[in-house]
Structures are given as C-alpha cells and as structure tokens.
Amino acid sequence: MRTLTTTEDLAAFCKEAHGQPYVTVDTEFLRERTYYSKLCLVQLALPGEGDENAVLVDPLANDMSLEPLYDLFRDTSIVKVFHAARQDLEIFWVEAKVFPEPLFDTQVAAMVCGFGEQAGYETLVRKIARASVDKSSRFTDWSRRPLSEAQKKYALADVTHLRGIYEYLDAELKKTNRSRWVAEELQTLTNPATYEIEPEEAWKRVKTRTNSARFLAIVQALAAFREGYAQSNNIPRNRVFKDDALVELASAKPRSASDLGGLRLLQREARRGAIADGILAAVERGVTCPPDKMPKPDRAREKLQVNPALADLLRVLLKSKTESSGVAAKLMATSSELDQIAAGERDVPALSGWRHEVFGADALRLCEGKIGLAAKGQSVVVVEL
Known part of the structure; x- marks a missing residue:
C-alpha cells in the first residue's frame, strides 16, 4: 500500500492518472469537534486490479499540497467516481473552491439502477463486486499518525472495490439510456449553494x-x-x-x-x-x-387543498412505476411532492426532467382523469379511460 506524503509524489500519481478513463476517490475526515470537516486522508485508485494502482494521500504531511489533485479534478477528460459524494465535495469546495468534473456518484447511480434507496457502499461491494468490507476501522481518529495497517487497508478498500462498482453501474446506465438521469441528479451536488450556509x-x-x-x-x-x-x-x-x-x-x-x-x-x-x-x-x-x-413562515403547505383520494392514487402509481422501472421511489417523488400534485401544484420536481418521463406524465394524466389504475396479478397497471 503506497502512502503519498509529498506534493511531488502526488503530482507524479496525478500525471499517471491523466489519460485514464476514470479515477475513484474517497476521503476520511473528522468533524466532531469542528464546524468544517478536517480532511485527514484521500484515497485514489486508477483502473486495474488489486492495490497496485491505488494510493493513500496524506494531506496532514508537512510537504503536502493538494493542488495536483485539484488540477486532476479540473481535467474534464477523466471521470471522478465517488460513493455518496456530498460530504467529500463539501470538503473540496470549502478547501479549494473546486468540484470534480465530470462527477459520478455510485450511490445515486445505484438508486437509478434498482438497488433501492441510498444503497450503502458495503451493500454494493457485496452485490456487485462479490466481496466483503472489513468495517472494524470505521470509527477511528483519522488525524492520528502513524496510521495502522488495518486503517490503511480499510481506507484503500473504499476506492479499490469502487472501480468494479462504477464499471458495472456505468454499463447498466448506458444499456438503459439512463446516464442523463444521473447527470441531472448530480447538478445539485456541484452547486456551491448546496454547501454555503448563510x-x-x-x-x-x-x-x-x-x-x-x-x-x-x-x-x-x-x-x-x-x-x-x-x-x-x-x-x-x-x-x-x-x-x-x-x-x-x-x-x-x-x-x-x-x-x-x-x-x-x-x-x-x-x-x-x-x-x-x-x-x-x-x-x-x-x-x-x-x-x-420579520421573517415570514412558510405557509405554503398549510394552504394546500390536498385531495386525499387523489394523493392515495398517486402513491399507488408511484409504487407501480418504481416496480416497473427499478428506480427508488424516494428518488422519483417525495410524499410532499405527491400532496402538492394532488393539490394542483405543477411546479414540482417530480413533474420535470427524467422524472416526467418515468412518473410525471402519467401522474398528470391520472389527475386529469385520462388514465386509471387496475390490479393485474401481483402488479398495478395503468389503463386508458
């Protein structure tokens, strides 16, 4: 296991990464005693098998600047692969005002590919990589040095297994023409407003x-x-x-x-x-x-005249669409969005973008009385009226 402790070594690895199709990325940090996360470790892996093309980067080392990594993030020819990227991206935005581009989040992709809501990394490693992850070092003080071999092994596994997970999910998205769906979801993660609290x-x-x-x-x-x-x-x-x-x-x-x-x-x-x-x-x-x-309370929800029967029908429709598409219900539409639609609201995320294709179009037709729902065996299907 290679640990990079100098800017020169990091620059050499990043030079090696240029020209590769992707790099997997993860971080270890502490936040229990600070407002901003303290970055303690960065893990990187290039395509390949085993640990040969993977490294640990020590941002706490005296001779380390992460600028070569940030340059790599700016290289749009290389996909940067994370799992549940939000906290990682917040660190890089606060530290250097940079977002990895283009970005791929395997948790979001897994929700689109039928792995349920907020599929954990350990679940994807088990189901896709057919491996297991030793989580014994999950709760540890990553700021202490030296790192133990167990810590290093745990940290490196977060990017080595991620390679196979990314390749599988990317292929699934391309096969089902859903890559655009994931790209739409990731726009929020790369919006500075997501991380800046006024x-x-x-x-x-x-x-x-x-x-x-x-x-x-x-x-x-x-x-x-x-x-x-x-x-x-x-x-x-x-x-x-x-x-x-x-x-x-x-x-x-x-x-x-x-x-x-x-x-x-x-x-x-x-x-x-x-x-x-x-x-x-x-x-x-x-x-x-x-x-x-004086601040004004948000009374929009109080003013909604929700048709409860229609809201229930929309929930049945959502379940039907979830089963037929394999997309997690939480990603497709929230409960509050269903109530908004049932109350006549139309400026709702569930009615735009890829969600309109999968759920929103039929949700509107249901509200307009153009379709109904019927039981067919163990499934609920849409019927024209």
Missing part, C-alpha cells in the same frame, strides 16, 4: 411550534449569531448552544446575564463571555426588529 438563513433549520412573527425574528437573530460564531471559531454549532436552548432563549427573551443564569437548557459555557454577549445582542435585535423585516 447565517441569516440558518433559522429555517430550527424546528419551532409557533409561527409568531416576533418569535421567529428572535429565532432568526439567535440562529444567525450561532452560525456566524460557529463558522468564525470553527466549532460545531451545537457547541455554541443547541436548538432546544435556542427555542428557550427565543421564548424567555433574556435581557441580562442574570436572566441567562435562570435558563434551564443553556450550557454553562454560553452563560458568560462572548457567547453570552452575542445571545443578548441577538435577542435585542429580534425584539426590536421592525415588522416589515
């Missing part, structure tokens, strides 16, 4: 039981402070204060340090110093927020 928008991720505009204004100010503080100090947002404490703060509206001391859910570290000052300033901003600047 502090002023962070409040939308906090679950609350009230839609009072004033209450939400305080929630927004507190969430914005927490997100900004976590980003600037590179610590997890929950280390600043947790969601339940944020909701308690928005309800109690503390105005002084002594008020903070009387709260039940706020962590001790947040009752003093910069965090306490930030909390009090955020509460003040929320309390004094002008009415026209």
Whole structure:
C-alpha cells in the first residue's frame, strides 16, 4: 500500500492518472469537534486490479499540497467516481473552491439502477463486486499518525472495490439510456449553494411550534449569531448552544446575564463571555426588529387543498412505476411532492426532467382523469379511460 506524503509524489500519481478513463476517490475526515470537516486522508485508485494502482494521500504531511489533485479534478477528460459524494465535495469546495468534473456518484447511480434507496457502499461491494468490507476501522481518529495497517487497508478498500462498482453501474446506465438521469441528479451536488450556509438563513433549520412573527425574528437573530460564531471559531454549532436552548432563549427573551443564569437548557459555557454577549445582542435585535423585516413562515403547505383520494392514487402509481422501472421511489417523488400534485401544484420536481418521463406524465394524466389504475396479478397497471 503506497502512502503519498509529498506534493511531488502526488503530482507524479496525478500525471499517471491523466489519460485514464476514470479515477475513484474517497476521503476520511473528522468533524466532531469542528464546524468544517478536517480532511485527514484521500484515497485514489486508477483502473486495474488489486492495490497496485491505488494510493493513500496524506494531506496532514508537512510537504503536502493538494493542488495536483485539484488540477486532476479540473481535467474534464477523466471521470471522478465517488460513493455518496456530498460530504467529500463539501470538503473540496470549502478547501479549494473546486468540484470534480465530470462527477459520478455510485450511490445515486445505484438508486437509478434498482438497488433501492441510498444503497450503502458495503451493500454494493457485496452485490456487485462479490466481496466483503472489513468495517472494524470505521470509527477511528483519522488525524492520528502513524496510521495502522488495518486503517490503511480499510481506507484503500473504499476506492479499490469502487472501480468494479462504477464499471458495472456505468454499463447498466448506458444499456438503459439512463446516464442523463444521473447527470441531472448530480447538478445539485456541484452547486456551491448546496454547501454555503448563510447565517441569516440558518433559522429555517430550527424546528419551532409557533409561527409568531416576533418569535421567529428572535429565532432568526439567535440562529444567525450561532452560525456566524460557529463558522468564525470553527466549532460545531451545537457547541455554541443547541436548538432546544435556542427555542428557550427565543421564548424567555433574556435581557441580562442574570436572566441567562435562570435558563434551564443553556450550557454553562454560553452563560458568560462572548457567547453570552452575542445571545443578548441577538435577542435585542429580534425584539426590536421592525415588522416589515420579520421573517415570514412558510405557509405554503398549510394552504394546500390536498385531495386525499387523489394523493392515495398517486402513491399507488408511484409504487407501480418504481416496480416497473427499478428506480427508488424516494428518488422519483417525495410524499410532499405527491400532496402538492394532488393539490394542483405543477411546479414540482417530480413533474420535470427524467422524472416526467418515468412518473410525471402519467401522474398528470391520472389527475386529469385520462388514465386509471387496475390490479393485474401481483402488479398495478395503468389503463386508458
């Protein structure tokens, strides 16, 4: 097993990769104690058998710059193959503002090829590569050096088996003319907005039981402070204060340090110093927020006039399409999208792109009364009306 610890060695490997049809990529990182992931290891493999064409790249080595890897990512003649790429791509975007192009995600491809919803890497290794993965090193501190042989073996397996999985899925997609479907799905993964969290928008991720505009204004100010503080100090947002404490703060509206001391859910570290000052300033901003600047709750779902019988029929249709196409239902249409369609909404992802071909066109025809559904043996089929 080769471990690259210098930029020169990485550049030599990347030079070897130029001209190859693809390279498989994976990462190991830590995020438990930081806001941004700490990249600890990069695994790469070129087409071939065994470990000969695979390497481990140590980004923590003193003489290592990942710029040769980023140049490889920019080479559009080589497909970069990942499994469940979102967290890996976030690291590379935050570190270098680069996305691997073109990208292939075997988890997305597996969902299109009939392997169910969010098929795990271990499942694909077993079903496609006919091998097994030793997961004993899954939960480990990847920042510690030296890496053990077990860690290296585990990490390298994440890209060596991926070669056969990619080749199988790529062939299946080409055989069924579904490569475009996967490409459509991956557009979200290579959109910078997917990974950039604006502090002023962070409040939308906090679950609350009230839609009072004033209450939400305080929630927004507190969430914005927490997100900004976590980003600037590179610590997890929950280390600043947790969601339940944020909701308690928005309800109690503390105005002084002594008020903070009387709260039940706020962590001790947040009752003093910069965090306490930030909390009090955020509460003040929320309390004094002008009415026209207050956040507006999303009431779109409340206004939907869903036809429950039609929604149930759409769910049956979706199950039928899932069985006939082999595409995971979750990828084709979500439950909320079915309700939107049943309520007359048409600006819905399930009705556009490849989903329109597989499900959306018949979903609209069902809504218009042009088709019905009938049982045929163990299956449900579409019938013209």
